Amino acid sequence: MPEAMVASSASETTRGATTQQVDVAVVGAGFAGLYLLHRLRKAGFTSVVLEEADDVGGTWYWNRYPGARCDIQTIDYSYTFDPELESAWQWSEKYATQPEILRYLGFVADRYDLRGDIRFGTKVTAATWDQAAERWLLTTDNGATVSCRYYIMATGCLSAPKPPEIDGVNGFKGEVYFTGRWPHEEIKLGGKRVAVIGTGSSGIQSIPLIAEQAAHLTVFQRTPNFALPAHNGPAPADRIALLEGDRAGYREQARWSLAGVPWPQQMAVSWQLTDAERRERFGRAWAAGDLVYILTQLWADQAVDVDGNTLLADLIREKIRNLVKDPEIAAALSPHDHPFGAKRPCLDTNYYATYNRPDVTLVNLRQEPITSITASGINTDKRKFDVDVIVFATGFDAMTGAIMAVHPITGRGGKSLSDVWANGPQTYLGLTVAGFPNLFMITGPGSPSVLSNMAVSIEQHIDWTVDRLIAMREAGLTTIEATETAQAGWARHMADCATLTLHRLANTWYTGANVPGKAWGVMPYTGGVGPYRSICNEVVSRGMLGFRLTGPNSSEQCNDGEVVRLQPDVRLVLNMLADMNLPPIESLGAQGARDFIAEFNKSRPAGRPVGEVVDGTLPGADGPLPYRLYRPATPGPHPIVVYFHGGGWVLGDEQSDDPFCRDMCRRTGMSFVSVGYRHAPEHRFPAPAEDGYAATRWIAEHAAELGGKPGPVMVAGWSAGGNIAAVTCQLARDRGGPQIAGQLLVCPVTDCTFDRPSYNENATGYFLTRSLMYWFWDIYCSPADRTDPRVSPLRGKLENLPPALVATCEFDPLRDEGVAYAQALSAAGVPVEQLNARGHFHSSLTMVDVVITGVSGRVQMADALRRFAGLPPERKEGDEGLRPRSDRIAA
Numbered sequence: 001m002p003e004a005m006v007a008s009s010a011s012e013t014t015r016g017a018t019t020q021q022v023d024v025a026v027v028g029a030g031f032a033g034l035y036l037l038h039r040l041r042k043a044g045f046t047s048v049v050l051e052e053a054d055d056v057g058g059t060w061y062w063n064r065y066p067g068a069r070c071d072i073q074t075i076d077y078s079y080t081f082d083p084e085l086e087s088a089w090q091w092s093e094k095y096a097t098q099p100e101i102l103r104y105l106g107f108v109a110d111r112y113d114l115r116g117d118i119r120f121g122t123k124v125t126a127a128t129w130d131q132a133a134e135r136w137l138l139t140t141d142n143g144a145t146v147s148c149r150y151y152i153m154a155t156g157c158l159s160a161p162k163p164p165e166i167d168g169v170n171g172f173k174g175e176v177y178f179t180g181r182w183p184h185e186e187i188k189l190g191g192k193r194v195a196v197i198g199t200g201s202s203g204i205q206s207i208p209l210i211a212e213q214a215a216h217l218t219v220f221q222r223t224p225n226f227a228l229p230a231h232n233g234p235a236p237a238d239r240i241a242l243l244e245g246d247r248a249g250y251r252e253q254a255r256w257s258l259a260g261v262p263w264p265q266q267m268a269v270s271w272q273l274t275d276a277e278r279r280e281r282f283g284r285a286w287a288a289g290d291l292v293y294i295l296t297q298l299w300a301d302q303a304v305d306v307d308g309n310t311l312l313a314d315l316i317r318e319k320i321r322n323l324v325k326d327p328e329i330a331a332a333l334s335p336h337d338h339p340f341g342a343k344r345p346c347l348d349t350n351y352y353a354t355y356n357r358p359d360v361t362l363v364n365l366r367q368e369p370i371t372s373i374t375a376s377g378i379n380t381d382k383r384k385f386d387v388d389v390i391v392f393a394t395g396f397d398a399m400t401g402a403i404m405a406v407h408p409i410t411g412r413g414g415k416s417l418s419d420v421w422a423n424g425p426q427t428y429l430g431l432t433v434a435g436f437p438n439l440f441m442i443t444g445p446g447s448p449s450v451l452s453n454m455a456v457s458i459e460q461h462i463d464w465t466v467d468r469l470i471a472m473r474e475a476g477l478t479t480i481e482a483t484e485t486a487q488a489g490w491a492r493h494m495a496d497c498a499t500l501t502l503h504r505l506a507n508t509w510y511t512g513a514n515v516p517g518k519a520w521g522v523m524p525y526t527g528g529v530g531p532y533r534s535i536c537n538e539v540v541s542r543g544m545l546g547f548r549l550t551g552p553n554s555s556e557q558c559n560d561g562e563v564v565r566l567q568p569d570v571r572l573v574l575n576m577l578a579d580m581n582l583p584p585i586e587s588l589g590a591q592g593a594r595d596f597i598a599e600f601n602k603s604r605p606a607g608r609p610v611g612e613v614v615d616g617t618l619p620g621a622d623g624p625l626p627y628r629l630y631r632p633a634t635p636g637p638h639p640i641v642v643y644f645h646g647g648g649w650v651l652g653d654e655q656s657d658d659p660f661c662r663d664m665c666r667r668t669g670m671s672f673v674s675v676g677y678r679h680a681p682e683h684r685f686p687a688p689a690e691d692g693y694a695a696t697r698w699i700a701e702h703a704a705e706l707g708g709k710p711g712p713v714m715v716a717g718w719s720a721g722g723n724i725a726a727v728t729c730q731l732a733r734d735r736g737g738p739q740i741a742g743q744l745l746v747c748p749v750t751d752c753t754f755d756r757p758s759y760n761e762n763a764t765g766y767f768l769t770r771s772l773m774y775w776f777w778d779i780y781c782s783p784a785d786r787t788d789p790r791v792s793p794l795r796g797k798l799e800n801l802p803p804a805l806v807a808t809c810e811f812d813p814l815r816d817e818g819v820a821y822a823q824a825l826s827a828a829g830v831p832v833e834q835l836n837a838r839g840h841f842h843s844s845l846t847m848v849d850v851v852i853t854g855v856s857g858r859v860q861m862a863d864a865l866r867r868f869a870g871l872p873p874e875r876k877e878g879d880e881g882l883r884p885r886s887d888r889i890a891a
Contacts, residue, residue: 747808
């Protein structure tokens with residue numbers, strides 16, 4: 001009999017105990033649990049929801065502290081699965097209070113008659129997978145055990161309060177409250193001396209209201225947080241108009257956005273804007289009172305680049321100084337230990353102004369830490385504070401805490417989830433865990449969750465999960481489990497995504513750093529709501545990639561593998577290019593291709609400022625060549641790097657790799673001279689190679705005139721430019737100079753054969769295709785000439801060449817010939833460092849500020865160039881955690 005036909009009230013007696021038999025058991029009756037129960041019912045699954053509280057609401061049931069509100073506008077922080085529900089409920093404010101949100105969830109529970117399948121006041125005390133029965137057995141502290149085919153955790157991300165870590169708390173004789181477990185009855189604070197410990201979201205929201213009631217409020221702050229004015233009131237007319245004008249379109253845009261709220265992707269970067277323009281944008285954002293807006297809409301680099309972020313953080317700190325009258329208090333309230341947005345910023349109402357009150361005291365725990373809590377108050381290492389009430393606003397054991405609170409969870413072979421997660425949560429898609437069949441998590445660690453509009457993420461998770469259960473039922477399958485391969489791949493993708501943001505530079509509950517002993521790591525998925533949705537859809541379209549599904553009679557389906565092997569920003573770039581449906585470059589002809597690339601490059605972000613940019617000409621092998629010189633802002637003279645652009649010997653010029661040259665100039669503190677060599681078909685082989693050598697010789701001879709340091713130069717190049725750089729080193733050795741101290745070869749062309757695996761593995765889909773390389777070769781060089789070392793340096797003599805760094809990208813037709821060149825240099829006794837850029841394609845490392853995950857590679861390149869010049873490595877703020885794995889090939 002199909003499980004869906006088993007009545008939810010069915011039970012069986014086993015060894016004297018009553019067991020409730022259902023298809024699906026859900027833990028939690030908040031936003032996720034209610035919608036999940038509704039979807040499961042509509043799909044015909046018998047279900048029970050187990051809820052520790054006495055009513056629905058989840059996080060909004062427990063968090064009743066003064067000032068508790070959502071920080072996503074309530075028109076967005078709402079269910080969207082039923083248009084009639086959206087019409088039936090009208091929010092009273094832009095940011096609803098906890099009581100109104102709780103009423104809304106109760107309204108939803110009643111509208112869909114959900115309470116009948118919810119067991120309130122019931123905590124799961126253990127969950128064990130029964131391999132023989134292929135079911136989960138749940139024990140509870142109230143009523144029957146539960147046997148279920150599928151076990152789904154809808155426990156929320158901020159549901160497990162973090163206990164205080166202060167000596168003597170149990171001995172305090174006054175009143176003690178926790179913002180995460182605020183009493184349901186009214187708390188009267190009038191005439192009392194109140195202490196609030198913690199200035200995260202709950203502290204920032206509650207402090208102004210507590211100050212209005214208390215005789216005196218003392219705030220104990222360890223870490224200041226950024227707070228922004230909510231400007232609460234009616235929902236903004238412009239957003240309401242957008243929603244009501246096209247409700248379906250508005251909701252769909254939210255589902256595919258980065259944060260789950262329909263704001264467009266900001267394209268302007270900070271260094272393109274004047275100070276006045278940045279201030280004008282900031283002023284609009286500050287006045288808007290919209291958290292997602294200020295996090296995403298000022299400039300494109302605010303969340304990914306330390307310099308761009310600092311510009312915004314400085315403007316907020318300026319606001320704090322203007323709002324708080326006492327400069328010392330303002331300084332204490334101004335965060336300097338984390339980038340803006342790396343911790344969850346807070347929306348506030350009169351938070352900073354509260355510190356202007358004479359009856360409010362701020363204690364900076366960085367300067368005077370708490371030593372103990374006594375019967376009558378709180379002691380720091382400098383003062384004693386007598387208080388009547390202590391409010392702990394110390395936050396939550398986020399993401400994993402609520403899941404681990406429902407323990408033990410024992411999976412296949414007695415595997416404990418606590419043990420599996422001892423060094424940090426391991427999941428696939430944030431939805432499942434290898435070794436725990438038929439266990440699902442809604443907005444679990446590894447999903448966008450708290451970095452998104454939770455309402456949008458919850459609906460996406462639940463729809464995806466329930467749709468999988470329906471598909472399994474229709475296919476006669478009974479178990480689903482993530483594979484170890486898929487889970488490990490997702491961990492790598494999570495880490496790659498984290499390098500895109502500045503979350504890695506903050507100690508926060510996003511990383512578990514707020515809980516002593518908890519493993520550190522960025523737990524939410526930082527790649528965005530829309531990209532995450534597309535990945536989940538891809539898993540399905542590729543035959544449930546990364547899952548093992550089984551059914552009766554030992555039937556099994558397993559399509560193992562990693563769903564994302566590209567770096568996250570590379571994936572976005574390639575998807576964008578695919579959506580543009582561009583014509584093959586080789587179909588345009590040489591001039592048409594040049595025009596197309598020139599037009600295409602206009603849309604890229606401008607290169608960053610350097611000390612000076614000078615255009616000029618120099619003598620080539622057969623006539624003048626243009627060059628562009630990039631000088632650092634630091635006093636010279638500087639070592640010189642001669643750079644050759646990419647473009648298959650056909651495309652590009654001395655300006656076409658401008659952002660890359662600027663970035664490397666800034667990172668190395670060296671002058672870069674980008675040379676515009678002659679191109680085929682007008683000037684076929686050996687013209688570009690000879691121009692490269694002639695330009696290098698002239699630049700070395702005129703280093704002082706260029707503001708450079710006399711002596712050896714370095715050469716560098718990308719793609720065909722890497723080919724020219726490699727050839728130049730060989731020619732300089734054979735022709736008596738100039739002296740070259742080192743060579744940087746980025747995805748270079750080194751040979752004329754097309755039979756290496758990378759040419760087949762990466763033949764299409766990665767912008768530089770095999771057919772495009774055929775076209776480049778045919779235009780540049782006749783087959784009879786292709787074995788000449790001036791076009792195939794791998795075939796030349798490699799001894800006594802300058803040290804090299806050879807960078808290759810995983811998804812590049814040229815990958816294997818770059819690797820082969822590095823290995824051949826090493827075999828010839830040349831010191832070589834090899835950079836293997838995992839998840840990148842041919843253009844990644846030069847797409848500055850578009851492919852952010854290329855930063856680690858550019859850091860390594862800059863280190864190599866400075867080492868060639870005899871200089872120590874130079875670090876920019878924000879490079880922490882970006883150190884790539886280098887493969888040094890022993891000479």
